Amino acid sequence: MDICNKTFENASSKCSVNAMLMECFMVLSTQAQKISIATLCGLFGTLCIFENSVVLYLIFSSPGTRRKPSYIFISSLALADLLASIIFVISFVNFHVLNETDSSKELFLLKLGGVNTSFTASLSSLLLTALDRYVSISRPSEYKLLVTRKRAWAALGVLWAMCVTTASLPILGWNCCTLNSTCSELFPFVDDNYLSSWVCLVMALLGCIVYAYAHVLWRAHQHVAYMGKHQAQVGKQNSRMRMDVMLAKTLVMVLTVLVLCWSPVLILMIYSIFAKLTDHLRKVFAFCSTLCLLNSMVNPIIYALRSKELFSSLRAVFFRFKRRLRGTDDNPEGDSGHKSSMAETVCEDEVHVT
DSSP states (O other): OHHHHHHHHOHHHHHHOHHHHHHHTOOOOSHHHHHHHHHHHHHHHHHHHHHHHHHHHHHHTOHHHHTSHHHHHHHHHHHHHHHHHHHHHHHHIIIIISOOOOOOHHHHHHHHHHHHHHHHHHHHHHHHHHHHHHHHHHSGGGHHHHSOHHHHHHHHHHHHHHHHHHHHHHHHTOBHHHHTOOBOSSSTTBBHHHHHHHHHHHHHHHHHHHHHHHHHHHHHHHHHHHHHHOTTOOSHHHHHHHHHHHHHHHHHHHHHHHHHHHHHHHHHHHHHHHSOOOHHHHHHHHHHHHHHHHHHHHHHHHHHHHOHHHHHHHHHHHHHHHHHHHTOSOOHHHHHHHHHHHHHHHHHHHHTOO
16 A cells, blocks of 8 residues: 555656556455445446347337337447447456556557447436426427437537547647656546546536536426326317426436436535545445446336336337247237337327427
């Protein structure tokens, strides 16, 4: 530990001996800790890859869902979570469990950039989804004109370009080795000022999401109260209200899980900027990092449980697969599930028409 403390204090020495520097960040000291991390990463990572792959398949295999901006944003979230699970698990296990020290500074920063890009894109996709709900519930009559497929794809293009650019800054020169500046105590080669900037970006994204959902919840509460007083009225307006309330509740669940999973990591990052970390806190940070992976795993579960259209599509796929296994051509349940999915797609298309 004394060697590591001296290494943390001297930027030039930190960058001159990569292997020694890397070992200072490998804080899992017992086999039980490594097995625990490997188990968590293996379990969460496998489920995350499977679930987000299913979500992407369900969205793009249905003409009804892949045309809608709401599901375009959700597909971006699923893609970001899928990439995060793959890159994070491989990099995290290789570093903390297998203690890989033969990677160069550039290779390590490239891996870190991949993790940074995917997690930042996940948060940014949640922001776009929140803004989509905000526009839908605050300006319903103009929603179709304001939120189009073309604008949705353009927004995603800007989002991913921003995330890639932000994550590439350390490998492009904003690192403590190149600048001979103060290095982070949580990540090798990462400049403290860059970590501060990234934390500020994440906090800004979370703040915007919370603001958007505060408005959505307020309007949803008004809609529930309105429907309670006008239960006799039926038609497109009430159907749209019910859908907006349901989607708002679904996405608030996503936001709640997001905050609970990311808060420990962000708090420790902020603390590391202003104070020195003990070995115990470094270990806590390593375990808390798996909560970000847990967030990526929980998101598609919430969609499957709360989105009737995706759930119906999933049920239809399940029955088709089951029918193929049985080798029969007619399965009433499968046809029913497929028809239900198609009916809900048509219904939702009508709901957004004002």
